[in-house]
Amino acid sequence: MADTAYTPDGSAIAPALTYVRKGFGLKAEVQDTLAADYTGHLVDLLRTLEYTLTAGDTTVRLAKEFGFCYGVERAVDYAYQTRRKFPERRIFLAGEIIHNPHVNAKLREMGVVFLAASGKGFDYAQVRAADVVILPAFGVTMQDFQTLRELGCVVVDTTCGSVLNVWKRVEVYARDGFTSLIHGKYYHEETRATASQVEKYPGGQYLVVRDMAEAELVMHYIAARAGKISDEPALSRDAFLARFAKGASDGFDPDVHLDRIGVANQTTMLARESLAIGAAVGAAMTRAYGEAHRSEHFRTFDTICSATQDRQDAVVELLREPLDLMVVVGGYNSSNTISLAALCAEQVLTYHIADPDEIDVATNSVRYRLIGPHHTETTRENWLPVVGALRVGITAGASTPNNKIGDAVARIFAIRGDDPLVNPGAGTDDTV
Numbered sequence: 001m002a003d004t005a006y007t008p009d010g011s012a013i014a015p016a017l018t019y020v021r022k023g024f025g026l027k028a029e030v031q032d033t034l035a036a037d038y039t040g041h042l043v044d045l046l047r048t049l050e051y052t053l054t055a056g057d058t059t060v061r062l063a064k065e066f067g068f069c070y071g072v073e074r075a076v077d078y079a080y081q082t083r084r085k086f087p088e089r090r091i092f093l094a095g096e097i098i099h100n101p102h103v104n105a106k107l108r109e110m111g112v113v114f115l116a117a118s119g120k121g122f123d124y125a126q127v128r129a130a131d132v133v134i135l136p137a138f139g140v141t142m143q144d145f146q147t148l149r150e151l152g153c154v155v156v157d158t159t160c161g162s163v164l165n166v167w168k169r170v171e172v173y174a175r176d177g178f179t180s181l182i183h184g185k186y187y188h189e190e191t192r193a194t195a196s197q198v199e200k201y202p203g204g205q206y207l208v209v210r211d212m213a214e215a216e217l218v219m220h221y222i223a224a225r226a227g228k229i230s231d232e233p234a235l236s237r238d239a240f241l242a243r244f245a246k247g248a249s250d251g252f253d254p255d256v257h258l259d260r261i262g263v264a265n266q267t268t269m270l271a272r273e274s275l276a277i278g279a280a281v282g283a284a285m286t287r288a289y290g291e292a293h294r295s296e297h298f299r300t301f302d303t304i305c306s307a308t309q310d311r312q313d314a315v316v317e318l319l320r321e322p323l324d325l326m327v328v329v330g331g332y333n334s335s336n337t338i339s340l341a342a343l344c345a346e347q348v349l350t351y352h353i354a355d356p357d358e359i360d361v362a363t364n365s366v367r368y369r370l371i372g373p374h375h376t377e378t379t380r381e382n383w384l385p386v387v388g389a390l391r392v393g394i395t396a397g398a399s400t401p402n403n404k405i406g407d408a409v410a411r412i413f414a415i416r417g418d419d420p421l422v423n424p425g426a427g428t429d430d431t432v
C-alpha cells in the first residue's frame with residue numbers, strides 16, 4: 001500500500017503523483033550507453049550499400065524501414081535516463097518496456113525490476129512512494145494509473161504518442177455512446193490499455209476482435225438482429241458472450257452494444273486487415289439498417305501507427321524481388337513483428353526469430369516461431385543451403401535493435417562461409 005502522509009489531526013493526505021512524460025533532459029548523458037548497447041555496424045554498412053550486402057554468392061537484402069521506431073527509441077531512452085536520474089532508488093517497470101528480449105535483459109542488468117501482470121493491470125504490491133515506476137511504450141490501463149496515483153511514487157510515462165491518439169479516439173467513442181470495436185489482441189498490453197479508456201465514461205463499452213474471422217461473427221450478429229439473412233448463421237447471445245468473454249467490457253451485451261460502433265485498432269496490427277475490418281463492419285451496418293442509419297451509428301478511424309505502416313510497406317516492396325527466404329527478427333510476443341512475418345509468409349519461406357542467437361552457425365540450424373496464432377516454436381536443421389546462389393531478405397520489428405539485426409546478418413554469412421566485411425558488396429549478384 002502507499003506510504004500515506006497524515007495531517008496533524010491524523011487524516012490521510014492522498015500522496016501526490018510525480019509524473020514525468022518528457023524525460024529528464026539527460027539524453028546526452030545516456031547517448032553513449034545506448035549506442036554501445038544497440039548500434040549495429042553491419043546494419044549501418046547495409047544502409048550505405050543501398051540495403052544490400054553481397055559476399056561470394058550470398059546476398060542479403062534489408063527492408064528500407066525496419067527495427068526501432070520513434071516510440072521505442074523514446075521509451076528506451078527515457079528508461080536509461082531514469083536509471084541515470086535515480087541511481088539510488090528502486091525502479092520498477094510495468095511489464096516490458098517493449099517486446100524485445102535483449103532490451104529487457106539490458107534493463108534487468110541495470111537493476112530495473114519488472115512487475116508481473118495482475119488482473120486488469122500490474123501487481124504493484126512491492127512498490128512504495130519512494131520508488132520509481134516506468135510505464136512502457138504500450139501504456140497501461142486506467143486502473144494502473146489509479147493505483148499509481150494512490151501510491152504517490154514517481155511515474156515515468158513512456159506511452160507512445162501514437163498510442164495516445166488511439167486512446168483519444170476510444171474516449172470520444174465512449175463519450176458519444178459508441179462501443180469501441182478494437183482490432184487487436186485482447187491480452188496485449190496496448191489493447192488492454194486502449195480498451196480501458198472507455199471507463200472514462202459511465203457505461204462505456206468495448207469489444208476486441210483479433211481478425212476478420214472474429215469481425216465476421218460481429219457482422220453476422222448485427223445482420224441477425226436486423227432480421228437480415230447473412231451467409232453464416234449468427235451465434236446466439238450466450239454463445240457470442242462466451243466467444244468474446246475475454247475481449248469484451250464488463251456488462252457488454254451484444255443485443256444493446258452493437259447498435260453504435262466505432263472502429264479503432266491496436267497500432268501494430270496488419271494495416272491491410274484493420275482497414276478491411278473497418279470497411280466490412282461499416283458495410284454490414286448499411287446492409288442491416290441502411291445508409292442513413294450507418295452514418296449515425298458507425299464510425300471508423302485507421303489508428304495503425306505510421307512506423308508500423310512504413311515497415312509493412314517496406315517489406316511488401318522488398319517481397320517484389322526474387323528472394324529465397326525471409327528472416328524476420330523480433331520478439332515472439334511483438335505484435336508488429338508478427339504482422340511483418342505474416343506478410344512475408346504469404347510470399348516466401350519465412351523464419352521469424354526472436355533473436356540472432358536462434359541461428360546456430362555451428363550446426364546450421366534455426367529455432368523459429370511458426371507463422372500463425374498458436375505461438376509454436378520449432379527447430380530446423382540445415383535451414384540454409386551452403387552452396388549455390390542465395391538471396392535472403394531481412395527485416396525486423398519496431399522493438400528490435402540494430403545490433404541484433406546485424407548479428408543475424410553476420411550469422412547468415414557465416415553459415416555460408418562468406419565474409420561480408422571483405423570487399424562488401426562485390427559479390428556476383430547484380431540483380432538489385
Ligand code: SF4
Pocket residue numbers: 069070071072137138160161162163267268305306307308336398
Ligand atoms: S510501434 Fe508505433 S505505436 Fe508502437 S511504439 Fe512504435 S511508433 Fe509507437
